[in-house]
Amino acid sequence: MKDTELFAAALALKSPWYIKKIDFRDAAQGEKELHIEVDHHKRVKFEYEGELCPVHDHQLRSWRHLRFFQHDCYLHARVPRVKTESGEVRLVAVPWAEPGSSFTLLFELDVLKLMDKGMSASAVGRHYSFDSRIASRIVGRHVSNALATQELRAVKDLSVDETSRKKGHNYLTILCDRQAKKVVGVSLGKDQKAVGEALIDMEARGADRTTVRSVTLDMSRSYIAACESYMPQAEMVFDRFHLVKKLNEAIDTIRRAEQKQFKEALKHSRYLWLRNASKLSQKQQQRLDLLKEAFPNLGQAYRLKELFREVFDAAQFTKRLKPLNEWIKMAWDSGIKPIQEFVNMLHDHWYGIKTYFKRLANNAFAEGVNLKIQEIKRIARGYRNPHNFILMIYFKLGGLDLKIH
Numbered sequence: 557m558k559d560t561e562l563f564a565a566a567l568a569l570k571s572p573w574y575i576k577k578i579d580f581r582d583a584a585q586g587e588k589e590l591h592i593e594v595d596h597h598k599r600v601k602f603e604y605e606g607e608l609c610p611v612h613d614h615q616l617r618s619w620r621h622l623r624f625f626q627h628d629c630y631l632h633a634r635v636p637r638v639k640t641e642s643g644e645v646r647l648v649a650v651p652w653a654e655p656g657s658s659f660t661l662l663f664e665l666d667v668l669k670l671m672d673k674g675m676s677a678s679a680v681g682r683h684y685s686f687d688s689r690i691a692s693r694i695v696g697r698h699v700s701n702a703l704a705t706q707e708l709r710a711v712k713d714l715s716v717d718e719t720s721r722k723k724g725h726n727y728l729t730i731l732c733d734r735q736a737k738k739v740v741g742v743s744l745g746k747d748q749k750a751v752g753e754a755l756i757d758m759e760a761r762g763a764d765r766t767t768v769r770s771v772t773l774d775m776s777r778s779y780i781a782a783c784e785s786y787m788p789q790a791e792m793v794f795d796r797f798h799l800v801k802k803l804n805e806a807i808d809t810i811r812r813a814e815q816k817q818f819k820e821a822l823k824h825s826r827y828l829w830l831r832n833a834s835k836l837s838q839k840q841q842q843r844l845d846l847l848k849e850a851f852p853n854l855g856q857a858y859r860l861k862e863l864f865r866e867v868f869d870a871a872q873f874t875k876r877l878k879p880l881n882e883w884i885k886m887a888w889d890s891g892i893k894p895i896q897e898f899v900n901m902l903h904d905h906w907y908g909i910k911t912y913f914k915r916l917a918n919n920a921f922a923e924g925v926n927l928k929i930q931e932i933k934r935i936a937r938g939y940r941n942p943h944n945f946i947l948m949i950y951f952k953l954g955g956l957d958l959k960i961h
Contacts, residue, residue: 572597594633609638702956708763715922716773718746738955751782774798794908795919806894
């Protein structure tokens, strides 16, 4: 097999395209570059928008290709401009690159793979000796194209969560399909409007908000209002871990009040009160037992916290709401003000708490997504452009068909 035939096979070139010439050229610092000239057979017509058109003239184009061993590689071709039946002159698409790109599809695919494995745009830029913005543009174009063709199946169960975009009050609202386990909507902000914009983003790809039957969320007033306004048919499910967080805040309020009077005794004890008993060391458990005896209110609040967790753990198997009602009565009867305020909060949000026992749904997947988003941000050392950040979220977590696996 000739060299030209070998490279044509490697590039998957088909008639009328063929390799005309291959040569090594001198580059900077004594390096060599591989240059491949591609041409087409004479007297052929090319397709443009379903119409076979004669060649009018040519435009010289070059593309960077994957390295050949240690050598940078470039493709060059006379790309036909054809004349349509309406008399318009149009540049035809070539099979090895996307229109307007200066890189071959195989090169761009390698960039996507490197980014998918965790390399930042800066690291990819160093790897290929080009500006990191080029890597970002390649990812952005492929993600945009994939989003434009993605067809979302009926989304039945959503999660709504927020994530920080950068330091300060810069947030994104993230919608996740809990069944498909992927991000289906992203928007700037964390208010009611942001949820509406994320839903529009989701519906642009075929999903229908009226088919959503449940939404897991925290107790943000903005998110609650958004669900009531945009998805009134959906049942709201308040995340159990957010409830536990609120109860922990109540316990910490009690601890701080006690610590004002008994600073030394409660010094460095915050972790003991907030951690699950099963995760404490023997030494930590012994100290906690002593503190519970010395501070009865704190001890009672801690026992209520552990019982609260057990109620939700048991619900995974029984779906019984009665134990929670019994816990609420016990908590109220404790007479401890921060605990009673927590009980009032439960009553105010009962509609979204009782549905947990029906659906056993939580925001665990959304929280996992949040952690991955923060990792995306860490690798890139932040994103000045929020649009690029959103595209990277879809790239990593949107379940897109990018043909990189």
